[in-house]
Structures are given as structure tokens and as C-alpha cells.
Amino acid sequence: MRIPEPDNHSNLSSSYDFVPEAGPSCVTLDKASHSNGINKENGHSAPVSNGTTSNGSPTMGNGLAKHSSSIPRVSLPGTTLYDDPYLDREEFVRLVIQSLRDVGYIESAATLEAESGYSLEAPVVSEFRQHILRGAWADAEPLLVELGVTDTDSLLDAQFLIGKQKYLELLEARKTTAALQVLRNDLAPYSTTSEQGELHVLSSLMMCSDPQDLRRRASWDGASGISRRQLLDDLQRQYEIPMEISLGSPMRFVQLLTSCLADYIPSSTMIPQRRFSTLLAQSREYQRYRCLYHNSPVDPSSSSLFSDHTCDKESFPRITTTILEVHSDEVWNVAWSHDGTRLASASKDKTAIIWRIGLEAEPSSRDCIVEFILRDHPYPLGCLAWSLDDSILSTSADHLILLWNTKTGALMKTLENHAETVSALVWLPDGSGFMSGSLDRKIILWDMEGELRESWNDIAIRVTDAAVTPDVRRLVAVGMGYNPPPALARANVRDASPPIVSNGNGNAVVPRSPENRMIIYDLKTGQVELSVHMEGELTSVKISEDSRYALINHAPDEIHLWDLEEFRLARKFTGQRQGHHVIRSCFGGIDGNFVVSGSEGINDVHSVLLVRTHKTFPDRNVYVWHRDTGTLLEVLEGHGLGSVNSVAWNPRNKRMFASCSDDNTIRVWEAPVSAGELLRGFGISASEPEMIGKGKGKVKQPWAYNDGGL
DSSP states (O other): OBOOOOSSOOSSOOOOSSOOOOGGGTOOOOGGGEETTEETTTTOSOOOOTTBOTTSOBBOTTSOBTTOOOOOOOOOSSSBSTTOTTSBHHHHHHHHHHHHHHHTOHHHHHHHHHHHOBOSSOHHHHHHHHHHHHTOHHHHTTHHHHTTOOSHHHHHHHHHHHHHHHHHHHHHTTOHHHHHHHIIIIITTTOOGGGHHHHHHHHHGGGOSSHHHHHHHHTOOOTTTTHHHHHHHHHBOOBOOOSOOOSSOHHHHHHHHTOBSOOSBOTTTSOOTTHHHHHHHHHHHHHHHHOTTOOOOOOGGGOOTTSOOOOOGGGSOOEEEEEEEOOSSOEEEEEEOTTSSEEEEEETTSOEEEEEEOOOSSGGGOOEEEEEEEOOOSSOEEEEEEOTTSSEEEEEETTEEEEEETTTOOEEEEEOOOSSOEEEEEEOTTSSEEEEEETTSOEEEEETTSOEEEEEOSOSEEEEEEEEOTTSSEEEEEEEEOOOOHHHHTSSSTTOSOOOEEOSSSOEEOOSSOOOEEEEEETTTOOEEEEEEOSSOEEEEEEOTTSOEEEEEETTTEEEEEETTTTEEEEEEESSOOSSSOOBOEEESTTSOEEEEOOOOOOSHHHHHHHHHTTOOOOOOEEEEETTTOOEEEEEOOOOSSOEEEEEEOSSOTTEEEEEETTSOEEEEEOOOSTTOSOEEEEEOSSOOSEEEETTOOOBOGGGSOOTTO
């Protein structure tokens, strides 16, 4: 978009006796703050109305006053930047002009417009924007066609958006009669089939008791907020970095990255606001996507436009810095407290241990003690989970659930409502209690004190694990299939009938035989949202922090990533071994962008010799994948004979995780440190009861810990 040729030419910068408005973002300058063309306040001043100067004089659409001084136009060969055929010079310059105006360099933007001959936007665009921001709806709508909205459907959609804003503002101003007329005359005729539901919601807002109730129910911030500027965003072509950028090839990422939400006013006519900033954000996200070892927090001080983002592989946790050796039998499960300072472990030896592991950076200076050994379990332990405030640890031993006070190590309560092995314990993210799942086909909701609140009886599977999404919307359960007998199916119990699933063609079918499956429940209603048959045993499920994905260990030898929003299998991770043992994987890293799992092994020397004879070797490693690409990043060795049963990533220290094994130990994995500090052992000898630190570990006296079972 070019501006008219100037009548006069000058080698001097333009001088202004006005302050034009700072582009689409309305960043403006105060005339009094200028000195020799420099804004001392760096562009932070009160905005002026779009399309006019601070003294009320009219401007061109490019922000230049009609009486401004002329600047010689630079004539360059070609139409592209450098030798790149894909970078159009006019588009680039117009974005630079927009960016300069956004940050407050008004005179520089005007100079560039004059020198390049490219205008940021036509006068009709400035006029339209001004009408929207002033709420002059009758003046704004006729300009849509001039702005390029000629498609009938797009024009109706755009008019519906404007009518919706007008309707909400009238309701907010308590002008109910006028709002009703807008609803009947402006919204109802323009609404499409897809908008009928929204129209019904809008009509219900007539019953709002006051403006505050209206804003709350409509999720709208009012005429005095940013709603009009948001309307401009909705009316012009908008690009957005999608939430799901990873499930596919890099080409798929690029396609998603450039997909648009709306296409009413062409972007070449009205450039989306802060377009350069959006492009830079997309570039940053793409670089993070390509960084397989990305595990660093977003830090503006370490981010630079002058270099690409990359994370050093050496900063990834792949070295054992501490070995915990107190359990006398296989360790089956581990879980970090929410504050990241304590680790709980569950063992076949019928004990749970609460370890205190400090957050100090150097393992050699870190406190590592046993706080409590919880002995009052009549059976080996399978599950354990921390309450939201870390004050209670729940453990399961066969059909029993035990609640422990983590400050004293005292047993608070034993729950015996399940008839078979309790296979899942999960505290609710809202702190209201916890849920348990069992092979007896029950899921029970408990309050904080261990009082039964609700029981889902006779569900469709024998639960092997379950997890609640952090947004407290869903419960995801996995387990072994079960078809109830006809008499039970007719009983008035929740989910007594076999689950209904899709056969892939949209037709509902009822499974005829028992089968392993994943079931997604609406946590509030208990209704089944999805039930999926899966071949092979399902042993664990974890949910990502954004509530988007479920990670399911699937035998044989696979881990599945399920998209809980689109209800589809997103990715499979392979490489580890899992046949008959319970293996529990987890998400890890700063954005949950790693998948970590143990692997099944064998635990006796005779079997080791047997497999070596056949040129195969036991797998007892920890595997780490990049979640978004499925790339296997690390295979970590160190555990002894048997399976690595569970892994848990520290929620506070994103460069630390723990694993437990049939070799009776727990290993803490961190990034490599200096020589001499790579390994720290910690254990209690039967003949030497004090805690002994190996390597550079500190000697701990017996009174350094409390035995909660004594």
C-alpha cells in the first residue's frame, strides 16, 4: 500500500507540530515530551483518538499530517528483501512501521512511511477502527464492504460480532428495551446455524441481575475494558500459536502455526495488531519445539533475538547423584511431595519411607535423611499419594488404605471399604479429598479426614490405575475389562452396564467379551465421556499439568499418549520393556515435555545366565523420550537386577527425578556435576544402625530420623 508522492523533497527529517496516534495499538506520545524528535518518556503517555492528532487536526491513514514536511522517497530495485523471494519488502516495511508506532516512535514511523512510500494502512481502516473503539456501530458496519468483506457469509459473521458487542453494551448500561431490539433485529437475522446456540445464551443474559453479573456470565470485561479492541481482533485476520503444536511432523507444526481463526477483514488491509511480536513469539515457540532437551524456564533476561534458543544436553538429569538403600525388599513406587523436598517410597517389605531430600544445588551439601519409616502395613505396599498440602500421605496395602500424618509419622486412619487390591490413590487438585480405585470395580471418593463421600460401584473395569486432571474436570481410569451378569446390569448402580464405544464409523457398539480399556469420566456427573478398548495390560496413567494428555503404560512394550480434548491416540513411545510387571511412567521437565519410564527386567542370577546364553540381556534401565516428537533421548543405566518399577519427576526441581527398582534401591537422577561428586550413597546397615553417607555423604546419627512405626 503506497502513499502519494510528496510535492517537495528534503534531506531533513520531518518536523511535526502534532502528535499522531501510535498505530493500531494506540501507543501515543505527548507533544510536550519531545525534544529534538526524542521522546523522553519512551512512548508512555495518554492515547488520543484514532485518526486525529492531539490538537484535533486530521491525519492521513498513515499517520502523517497533511501539512507535514516532505521526505525524499528511496527507490530500491526489486520487491523483495535481500535475495529471499519469500520476504516481500512492502509487507516487511509496513510491519516495521506498525512496530515503531506500537512502541511509541511516531516520528520515526512517519519518516519511514514517507521514505519508503509504503503506508501502514488506508484512511478507511483508521476510520473503521475509530468507529469501533468509540462504539459508533452504525458508522462502522457500512465500512465492512470497503474493507474487503465481500463474501456473504463473512459479512454476516462480521455483522453478528458487531451486533453482539452492541447488545452486551446496551445490557451493561441497563438499556434492556434497546438491547432486545438489537437481539431481534441485528442478531437473530444474522445468526447462522452454528450461532443459534450462542444466540440462546445471549438471550438468557437478559435475566442478569446487574452489570457485574452480566460480565461474569458472559466472560466479558465490559465497554470500559478491552472488549472493543478484542472485537477488532475478531474482525480481522488473526493468527494464533495453537495449543497443540507437536503431534505430527515439523511440516504439520508449520501448518498449524499459520492456521487462522477468522478471515473477515483481509490482513493485507488491516494488519493484525502487534504482528511482529506475534511472529517473534511463533519463532520462539518453534525453536523450543525443535529443542529436544528444552528444560529451562522462560527467562526474558536469557532470551535474545540475536541467537537461536537451545538447551545444553549436559544440563539434563541423566546421572545418579544419590542412591537410597534402606528398604529390605523390592521398591514398587515413589512419589514426591508437592513442595519437592520429600520423597515417599513404597516397598514389598511392607514399609513406606518418607525421605527428606533438600533442594540445595550441590548433592554433596544436600541434607538427605529418613524422616519416618511407616511400618504398620500388614501387606506389601502398592500405591502412595501426597495430599495437596503435603500434610497427609495415603498408602495402600492389598485392600487397605492407610492415612499417615507426615509431620509426626503417626497412623491416622485405616480404611477397609474395598474388597480387593487398591490399585489407585489420587488426591483431588482442589484439596477437597482423594479418590481410590480397586480391582473390586469400585471408585470411592473420600474427604480429607477419610470419610466416605461417594462410591461408584460396579464400574466396567477392574481398575489398575486412575488419575484426575488438574482442572478437576475428568477422571481417567484404566483396567481389566469386566462384563457384569444380566442381573447386575439391571441393578440401579452407576455404570453397571457395559460401556458404549464407537466402532470407528460413528456407530455405537457394546463389547461382547471382557477386555482391557481406558475410560474417561466426567468427574462432576460420573458419566462416561469415552471408553476405549485396548489390547494388552494397562498398568498406570498420569495426566499432564495442562490437563490435555493422559500417559498410559501399555503392555507389551508401549506407552500411549492420549489427547483428552480430541479423544484420540496422539503418540506411542517404544523402546522400554514391559510384559507382566506393573511399570509406572510420568511426565517430566519444565513444561512436561519429557516422558520417563522404567523398564522390566529379571531379578535372579540364573535367569541372567539363561538369557545371556541366548545372546539377550536383561533390561533394567530408565528411558526418556521427547514428548512432542517421540524421540528417544536417553537410556539410563545403573539399577541392578529386576525391573525399574516407577519414576517420579520432582515438581519443584525440574532437573531432578527419582526411580525405584526391584534391586531394593531408589536412585535420584540429576545433571552431571563436578568430578568426585557424581554419586552419593545413603543407607542403614543392619549391623550399623546409624545412617552412613558414602562418598561425600554426611554421617547421620540415629536421632536424625524418626521411625513412625515404632
